[in-house]
Amino acid sequence: MTTPSAHAGYPAFHRQVCSRRDDYIREVFARHQEAIRVKKESVVVRKLAAIFDKTLEISNRHGFQAMSVRDLSEATGISMGSLYSYIESKERLLGMILTYGHVVVDHTLRIPEALTGPRERLHHVLRTHVYITEVMQPWFYFSYMESRHFDRDTREQTIAGELRTERLIADLLDEGVAQAVFPVRDTGLTAALIKPLLQEWYLKRWKYRRRGIGVDDYADRMIAFVDAALNGAAET
Amino acid sequence: MTTPSAHAGYPAFHRQVCSRRDDYIREVFARHQEAIRVKKESVVVRKLAAIFDKTLEISNRHGFQAMSVRDLSEATGISMGSLYSYIESKERLLGMILTYGHVVVDHTLRIPEALTGPRERLHHVLRTHVYITEVMQPWFYFSYMESRHFDRDTREQTIAGELRTERLIADLLDEGVAQAVFPVRDTGLTAALIKPLLQEWYLKRWKYRRRGIGVDDYADRMIAFVDAALNGAAET
DNA sequence: GTCTATATTCGGATAGAC
DNA sequence: GTCTATCCGAATATAGAC
Incomplete structure (x- = not known):
């Protein structure tokens, strides 16, 4: 794994x-x-x-x-x-x-490029997201917690960024569905359920640190959880 | 379903x-x-x-x-x-x-009682949590967002409440593992991954409202997602 | 029980010497 | 470029008449 x-x-x-x-x-x-x-x-x-x-x-x-x-x-x-x-x-x-923060994220959260399979591409995006939010944890936490105090424009820009991530995941799921890799019904909703699993890492990192769970541990486990959910979706 | x-x-x-x-x-x-x-x-x-x-x-x-x-x-x-x-x-x-908020939660988030099967008990807890956070959405949102500004005692009380929910889920998973209903390896971590799916409902409700997804819709989908993840966990 | 008027503290921002 | 001293508006809280 x-x-x-x-x-x-x-x-x-x-x-x-x-x-x-x-x-x-x-x-x-x-x-x-x-x-x-x-x-x-x-x-x-x-x-x-x-x-x-x-x-x-x-x-x-x-x-x-x-x-x-x-x-x-x-x-x-x-x-x-x-x-x-x-x-x-x-x-x-x-x-x-x-x-x-935007400068850093723009320079690091780049598209997979050479990776082809939908599952591999999805895994890469999920892992990269965990990695970048680990490096920039204070910034992501700040951005999440303070966004509601921003003025209209700034807030909407932040929300747009959030939705872009979600959209990226949904697109990857769509790819997977098209190639019959994931048996997912509603890719939009599924993407919406995956996103909080990414945010969890920078919002409650203290909890995982206390339990001795590191970045790669979390990425591994979280990706396994998502994979299981995607596979098991057929039975629904 | x-x-x-x-x-x-x-x-x-x-x-x-x-x-x-x-x-x-x-x-x-x-x-x-x-x-x-x-x-x-x-x-x-x-x-x-x-x-x-x-x-x-x-x-x-x-x-x-x-x-x-x-x-x-x-x-x-x-x-x-x-x-x-x-x-x-x-x-x-x-x-x-x-x-x-604590008074309301104490009076409503009661234990299943008559429900016996681990899966049914888990479903009940998840659904009740979505329900109560729907009724009390403003309070849960407030409590989540403001907790870091509280003084030490109050903050620790809030965190304790959070962990109690997580523990409740972990215990139900343990039950299921003991009765060979869920093939889950690490119930603590799995519970930690389920919790943000519950919080998602009161933290981003506007998003689901905009998409026309109601309380029972969300509960159904989220529970299905969790079920799939629990079942598929065997393959890991 | 409810109101108006006010005491007091604190925080954002600037002036101007060095 | 950096500092000290200061201005001014805003916010919590209270006094005291009705």
Whole structure:
């Protein structure tokens, strides 16, 4: 049941994403330049990295609203005045953090390419999703929990992203049904039931950590559960 | 695939819970009496019902922190001063709302009793959970989303409740394994994977409503999905 | 029991020296 | 680029008349 997918296991995936972190933050800088008064890129990248980390850390404990900019100032060791020359406003900080996550996800959650069989393609997508949400757990948690506080546009953008994932899964299921690999009736609903199994990993990771279940463990088990559900669907 | 369980369908369940609503609120009143300056029970029950409803409504849109007591005052039509003679403080209001949900759940999520087969008992628990979270959707959503802002004790109480549900499912799976009804390997992990399928219903209900999927539809499909996963587990 | 008016604290944001 | 000091609006909570 070990994956015959395009993945070389989680550690390699983790290293790759982390090594590109500065590039991702540079792109965030580029997209929000007008809002950032400091102009020296190397300085900005270093500071933004710290600001994003601490914001996610504090917000995920008490909520973004509850985090005062003063709290953030103390946590990062950057004074209020200085901080505001990087973030412009608290709302803009939110926007930058969302951009950050989207940049990372866009660069990593790529299509399988060489994989052909519907089942293999599905497995790959499920595993990659678990991997990326493991690397970026604080961001996914934040995005999920805070989305209802966003303004209309931002919220709808987030929801659209969510639905895209679900749609991707549904499409893969459709492929499988067309090739008589999965005996699934309603692929849309089935995809909707699979998605919470992906979200489970970043929403309740503490629970699995406490039980000693690691990323690859979870991916293996979750994929097996889904496979069983897809196979057994014939009997319904 | 229609349930041969102790349930007479959702509408009957809904009516029963709603008809007892005043009793539940009376119990909340009893448990928080010292914090409520107004003493006339009939008045308190009526006002608390409105206060709870509006609080859940506003909080579930923008978050409990973001809801000012002024907002609540305007929404309920009760003046600031008057409001404070019912809630003592915003934090106490939070406590009362949590009590409210716990009271309702304690009275409705009862054990199957006469049902014997492990599969039937599991189906019953899953369906009842979907039913109760449908009636009390705003409360469950609130409790899930706000729990990380609670103080230590309250948060741990909420988590304990969560784990109890998961444990209940795991125990039923164990029963089934013992009687060779389910070929499941790790019942703890399987229970952990089933739980998000229950939470899905109150966390993303808008999605299913938009697709025209009702409570009993969801319960049927979700239970079928779980059944298939349990059966197919043998092949792993 | 209900209201209006107000005390007080806190958080976002900026000015301006260095 | 970074800091300290400060402004100002908003939110919780209360006092006290009716």
